Amino acid sequence: MxxxxxxxxxxxxxxxTEDDSLDWLFPLGDVNDTxxxxxxxxxxxxxxxxxxxxxxxxxxxxxxxxxxxxxPYDQPTWVFSSRQRELVPGADIRVVKGDVxxxxxxMRAAAAGRNVWLVGGGELVGQFYDAGLLDEIIVxxxxxxxxxxKQLLPRRITTPSLKLIxxxxxxxxxxxLRYEVPRAITSDASRGPR
Amino acid sequence: MxxxxxxxxxxxxxxxTEDDSLDWLFPLGDVNDTxxxxxxxxxxxxxxxxxxxxxxxxxxxxxxxxxxxxxPYDQPTWVFSSRQRELVPGADIRVVKGDVxxxxxxMRAAAAGRNVWLVGGGELVGQFYDAGLLDEIIVxxxxxxxxxxKQLLPRRITTPSLKLIxxxxxxxxxxxLRYEVPRAITSDASRGPR
Numbered sequence: 001m002x003x004x005x006x007x008x009x010x011x012x013x014x015x016x017t018e019d020d021s022l023d024w025l026f027p028l029g030d031v032n033d034t035x036x037x038x039x040x041x042x043x044x045x046x047x048x049x050x051x052x053x054x055x056x057x058x059x060x061x062x063x064x065x066x067x068x069x070x071x072p073y074d075q076p077t078w079v080f081s082s083r084q085r086e087l088v089p090g091a092d093i094r095v096v097k098g099d100v101x102x103x104x105x106x107m108r109a110a111a112a113g114r115n116v117w118l119v120g121g122g123e124l125v126g127q128f129y130d131a132g133l134l135d136e137i138i139v140x141x142x143x144x145x146x147x148x149x150k151q152l153l154p155r156r157i158t159t160p161s162l163k164l165i166x167x168x169x170x171x172x173x174x175x176x177l178r179y180e181v182p183r184a185i186t187s188d189a190s191r192g193p194r
Numbered sequence: 195m196x197x198x199x200x201x202x203x204x205x206x207x208x209x210x211t212e213d214d215s216l217d218w219l220f221p222l223g224d225v226n227d228t229x230x231x232x233x234x235x236x237x238x239x240x241x242x243x244x245x246x247x248x249x250x251x252x253x254x255x256x257x258x259x260x261x262x263x264x265x266p267y268d269q270p271t272w273v274f275s276s277r278q279r280e281l282v283p284g285a286d287i288r289v290v291k292g293d294v295x296x297x298x299x300x301m302r303a304a305a306a307g308r309n310v311w312l313v314g315g316g317e318l319v320g321q322f323y324d325a326g327l328l329d330e331i332i333v334x335x336x337x338x339x340x341x342x343x344k345q346l347l348p349r350r351i352t353t354p355s356l357k358l359i360x361x362x363x364x365x366x367x368x369x370x371l372r373y374e375v376p377r378a379i380t381s382d383a384s385r386g387p388r
Contacts, residue, residue, distance in 0.1 A: 011333065011356065011371070012346045013207025024352045139205065141335070143356040143373060147348045152206045154341045158218045162205065162337040163366040172357045175371050177205070179337060 001108065002135040003116040005125045006039055007152070008174070009139050014149030015120055020055055028142045028173030035168070035176055039138070044114025045107040046073050049124040050081035051150075061088055075117075076110050078103055080124055100127045122151045129155055134181045137162065141175045157182070195302065196329040197310040199319045200233055201346070202368070203333050208343030209314055214249055222336045222367030229362070229370055233332070238308025239301040240267050243318040244275035245344075255282055269311075270304050272297055274318055294321045320349045323375065331356065331373045337366060351376070 008025055009015050016022055031037075048056075062068030063086060071091035079085060079095050080103075087093050096103050107116050118125045118134070128134045139152070160182040168176040202219055203209050210216055225231075242250075256262030257280060265285035273279060273289050274297075281287050290297050301310050312319045312328070322328045333346070354376040362370040 011207065011331075011373070013205065024355075027353075028355060137205075141371065143358045144352045145347050145349055145356070146352070147345070147350045151341070153339050155339055156341045158338045158340070159221075161218075161222060161367065162339070164337045164363060164369055165366070167361045167363045167369045169358060169361045172359070173355065175358055175361045175369065177335065177369050179205075 001044075001111060001113055001115060003104070003118065003128065003133050004039075004043075004136045004138060005118045005120070005128075005134060005153070006036075006138045007120050007140070008142055009152045010142055010144050010146050010149070012145040012147065013152045014146045015122060015152050016055075016150040017146060018149050020051055020150065022055070022059075024144050024146065025142060028144070029171050034140055034170050034174060035138070040117075042115050043075055043117045044111025045116045046075050046077040046119060047103070047107060047116065047124070047128075048077065048079055048119040049121045050079065050085070052120050053079045053081065053085060057086065057088075063088060076107075078107060099131075100124075100133065101131050104128065104131070104133050122153045125153055126155045129153070129157070129181065132183050136165075137179045137181060139177050139179075140170070141177060143173050143175075195238075195305060195307055195309060197298070197312065197322065197327050198233075198237075198330040198332060199312045199314070199322075199328060199347070200230075200332045201314050201334070202336055203346045204336055204338050204340050204343070206339040206341065207346045208340045209316060209346050210249075210344040211340060212343050214245055214344065216249070216253075218338050218340065219336060222338070223365050228334055228364050228368060229332070234311075236309050237269055237311045238305025239310045240269050240271040240313060241297070241301060241310065241318070241322075242271065242273055242313040243315045244273065244279070246314050247273045247275065247279060251280065251282075257282060270301075272301060293325075294318075294327065295325050298322065298325070298327050316345045316347045319347055323347070323349055323351070326377050328375045330359075331375060333371050333373075334364070335369045335371060337368070 060069045071088045076092040162179040165178045254263045265282045270286040356373040359372045
């Protein structure tokens with residue numbers, strides 16, 4: 001059972017534009033050609049931040065229109081948000097806030113031996129890293145640059161460094177990079193900007 | 195003959211810390227295990243920005259001490275700088291400023307069929323990209339994150355996207371990614387932040 005940050009990012013380290021657009025991402029390839037189908041099968045619990053959840057509501061689910069897609073995850077999903085959120089009928093969504101550690105314990109129990117997926121954003125994943133709870137980072141590096149946007153992971157992880165486990169080319173649009181994450185040194189010096 | 199941006203960067207898209215430190219880079223592996231020895235043999239002319247040149251003087255050449263390393267390039271080197279710079283005895287260094295296009299023409303002629311290497315930084319390479327003069331980006335993605343620092347390439351390149359040509363794992367410290375660069379669309383809309 002691992003806690004994994006699985007995401008797409010640009011070559012210059014952004015997961016979305018400053019206004020949370022992913023329009024740069026979808027022309028780059030078909031998700032079914034990537035490691036995603038194999039990855040999601042082993043996931044038992046999902047966590048995401050409020051901006052990611054908001055993006056899914058607005059672009060995929062569109063609850064007000066009744067014409068959106070169904071909620072994509074069978075797994076229970078924890079949404080970190082400081083305020084109450086609109087829920088999706090039929091989806092197991094739990095809105096939480098505060099310290100990631102007790103939530104992670106709850107997610108582990110629910111995952112029952114399968115993995116915990118941190119969808120993003122970067123700051124939420126950073127909090128799991130700070131707490132020593134992040135095991136792997138799997139990035140689909142898309143063949144674009146944005147120059148500015150939402151950061152992949154706003155932390156300094158250098159000593160010890162990440163450990164590159166594998167690389168995989170997916171057409172001309174993606175390089176999939178898989179890393180093991182060292183245990184965070186729990187001093188302030190190990191933390192990046194807030 | 196190609197114009198290539200060959201550099202190391204972090205997973206989150208930085209080529210140096212905000213104060214131009216590369217201390218995160220050197221523990222990640224031996225440059226001789228990477229594509230660098232093969233790459234540099236085909237280079238006929240070198241360009242760099244003033245911060246990169248300053249870094250080399252301070253950390254490698256150390257002209258004031260007389261105890262530094264020799265200038266590492268046999269190839270003629272163009273340094274883009276708005277002011278005069280200290281030169282290195284015995285090295286073919288040409289300090290230039292302004293539009294990259296006439297300088298690129300001069301570099302091409304000097305390279306005599308070999309490649310033009312843009313060492314960095316990102317803003318200088320961005321100017322070559324804007325002028326439609328950048329053919330390839332080769333990034334050694336180091337297994338670290340910095341959270342903040344000097345950007346790999348402060349431009350938006352999405353439509354058309356880069357084209358991933360190859361991926362190569364170098365130990366656990368580097369993933370080498372090689373991209374072809376599309377011709378820049380020369381409208382302001384294609385440009386990133388300045």
